Amino acid sequence: MTAAEREFEEYTGGEPLGRIVYSASEIAARVAGMGAEIAAAYPPDADILLLGLLKGSFVFLGDLVRQIRRPLQVDFLVASSYGTGTKSSGSVELLYDPRAPMAGRHIIIVEDIVDSGTTLNQLCGGIADRDPASVEICALLHKRIAPDLEWEPRWVGFDAPNEFLVGYGLDHGEDFRHLPFIACPRT
Structure with a gap:
């Protein structure tokens, strides 16, 4: 058994989830690099607000802010x-609107994964209407499959396969967010 297979079994209790797509160490290295890129992108006196898109981005956001x-x-x-499905419904419901002015x-929307682009298209315009100095997107994963993506991420951790992914904050029916790696479930 490989180290990745042992890590997978340790966190899933041997549940047959498929394969690890990005290991915990690969993610940590890339998040550190993204944090440095973001810190260097703005002048020293820039007023920066990161908006984490919950729930999927919370693990990524927590690690990212410590690297900026x-x-x-x-x-x-x-x-x-999404609801409990594995594909976007095509309709975005805003359940919590930020209170911060x-x-x-400089607003950075922190997203776990860009796939259909539906969420970003609907949210970014509303943020831009609030007169920020700038609006950028930082996405851990980008599938590059959205035909009508209006807001392209400035920072991308990984180009992701066109598969359903779980772990490192990404879930399936609220399960698997705790995994320190990103995996592709068996179908």
């Missing part, structure tokens, strides 16, 4: 387009 070596603030957006600030 500069002052910033964090708030959250809660939107849903956005006018004049």
